[in-house]
Amino acid sequence: MTRGKSAANGNGHRKNVNAITPITTHKNGKSKPILITGGAGFVGSNLAHRLLSAGHRVRLLDNLSRIGVERNLRWLMETHGDLVDIDVPDVRNFSVVKQAVKDASQVFHFAAQVAVTSSLVDPREDFEINAGGTLNLLEAIRTMENPPPLIFTSTNKVYGNLADVDFTQRPTRYEPADASIRERGIAEDRPLDFHSPYGCSKGAADQYVVDYARTFGIPALVFRMSCIYGPHQHGNEDQGWVAHFVIQSITGQPVTIYGDGRQVRDILFIDDLVDAFLLGQQHMKKLSGNAFNIGGGPNNTISLLELLDLLAELNGGDLSICFQDWRAADQRYYVTDTSKFSGLTGWKPRVGVAEGVRRLYEWLLNESAHCSGEPLNVTQFASAGRAEAAKA
Numbered sequence: 001m002t003r004g005k006s007a008a009n010g011n012g013h014r015k016n017v018n019a020i021t022p023i024t025t026h027k028n029g030k031s032k033p034i035l036i037t038g039g040a041g042f043v044g045s046n047l048a049h050r051l052l053s054a055g056h057r058v059r060l061l062d063n064l065s066r067i068g069v070e071r072n073l074r075w076l077m078e079t080h081g082d083l084v085d086i087d088v089p090d091v092r093n094f095s096v097v098k099q100a101v102k103d104a105s106q107v108f109h110f111a112a113q114v115a116v117t118s119s120l121v122d123p124r125e126d127f128e129i130n131a132g133g134t135l136n137l138l139e140a141i142r143t144m145e146n147p148p149p150l151i152f153t154s155t156n157k158v159y160g161n162l163a164d165v166d167f168t169q170r171p172t173r174y175e176p177a178d179a180s181i182r183e184r185g186i187a188e189d190r191p192l193d194f195h196s197p198y199g200c201s202k203g204a205a206d207q208y209v210v211d212y213a214r215t216f217g218i219p220a221l222v223f224r225m226s227c228i229y230g231p232h233q234h235g236n237e238d239q240g241w242v243a244h245f246v247i248q249s250i251t252g253q254p255v256t257i258y259g260d261g262r263q264v265r266d267i268l269f270i271d272d273l274v275d276a277f278l279l280g281q282q283h284m285k286k287l288s289g290n291a292f293n294i295g296g297g298p299n300n301t302i303s304l305l306e307l308l309d310l311l312a313e314l315n316g317g318d319l320s321i322c323f324q325d326w327r328a329a330d331q332r333y334y335v336t337d338t339s340k341f342s343g344l345t346g347w348k349p350r351v352g353v354a355e356g357v358r359r360l361y362e363w364l365l366n367e368s369a370h371c372s373g374e375p376l377n378v379t380q381f382a383s384a385g386r387a388e389a390a391k392a
């Protein structure tokens with residue numbers, strides 16, 4: 001196993017985060033790990049890669065319940081070797097969460113039940129993972145002498161289905177009638193309006209994080225995220241729609257459109273999100289206690305029908321599609337107003353839709369050509385990770 005083999009991020013950009021994320025050490029001189037729950041997932045593995053490439057130790061806590069994420073873990077292990085600590089328990093288990101957070105210098109909490117559809121099938125499980133898991137983490141942090149700063153990933157679903165926003169129907173997309181929404185998107189002053197069990201469980205967690213910062217003074221902030229996309233996303237019909245459409249296009253399988261396909265989203269390329277995480281930690285003092293809307297913004301919008309057109313261009317042919325009824329809690333339009341976070345940190349997305357989709361397309365094409373079915377021995381890494389946490 002090689003250690004820190006590559007300093008590039010797999011996408012060839014933004015190598016040096018040391019400048020804004022200093023490495024923190026124990027009294028014994030050993031560097032403290034950065035904890036990422038859900039760290040084998042799409043968002044987690046991309047952040048982990050950036051931090052590991054800059055020489056940080058990273059501890060991943062992930063029960064590997066998402067199909068495909070074991071491939072992300074393999075990639076991290078092969079690229080960075082023993083800088084990665086891996087633990088494979090569940091965020092519903094308080095004692096392991098407490099153990100994992102014990103010596104962390106920073107915490108990113110991404111582990112979640114991520115699909116609205118699954119939350120409708122099993123609302124209790126959804127609640128226990130998303131709300132209960134977050135409370136476990138907050139309780140573990142609250143009782144620490146020096147609580148590490150926490151970033152939690154919430155969702156635009158906390159604003160409901162925006163039923164009061166009027167739309168004009170264009171040939172390929174919905175457009176808000178209100179010019180200010182059209183130009184800026186949805187800001188944080190929008191009233192919370194949880195729709196679907198997923199919206200409720202993530203919304204509850206979101207509010208717990210904001211309140212633990214207020215009531216107990218722990219350094220913590222929330223990102224209410226729109227659609228994120230990019231390499232290492234194992235998208236399916238229930239979550240990760242951009243990657244799902246690209247996979248269907250590459251494998252020549254049909255795409256089902258729920259609704260009329262004019263739904264509009266702003267999409268944010270993963271490297272831009274990772275930049276925002278690093279800035280969030282860097283500016284934690286002034287940002288703590290806030291929730292921020294994070295997405296591609298009005299310059300990076302696309303409808304489902306428009307993505308199909310883009311993929312037809314990339315793939316040299318039309319996809320076969322079928323239409324079905326609208327899904328519960330689906331928003332006809334959601335575009336992020338990112339000005340609150342941008343104003344405080346200077347962040348803005350750098351990768352446009354056409355370039356980002358092309359990069360995801362190329363990554364998935366390469367992945368499908370080189371995918372190995374070899375099983376991954378995570379148990380070995382899990383016990384190594386637990387032993388490491390116990391020693392600290």
Ligand SMILES: NC(=O)c1ccc[n+]([C@@H]2O[C@H](COP(=O)([O-])OP(=O)(O)OC[C@H]3O[C@@H](n4cnc5c(N)ncnc54)[C@H](O)[C@@H]3O)[C@@H](O)[C@H]2O)c1
Binds near residue numbers: 153
């Ligand atoms: N990707 C997006 O577009 C998007 C948008 C809004 C919010 N989010 C939020 O961002 C976070 C990361 O999303 P993602 O796209 O990387 O999803 P993902 O499914 O790729 O990653 C989530 C990870 O959490 C793990 N996990 C699930 N249940 C767990 C449990 N009980 N204990 C431990 N680990 C568990 C999964 O195995 C997976 O690796 C999630 O909290 C999600 O709700 C994502």
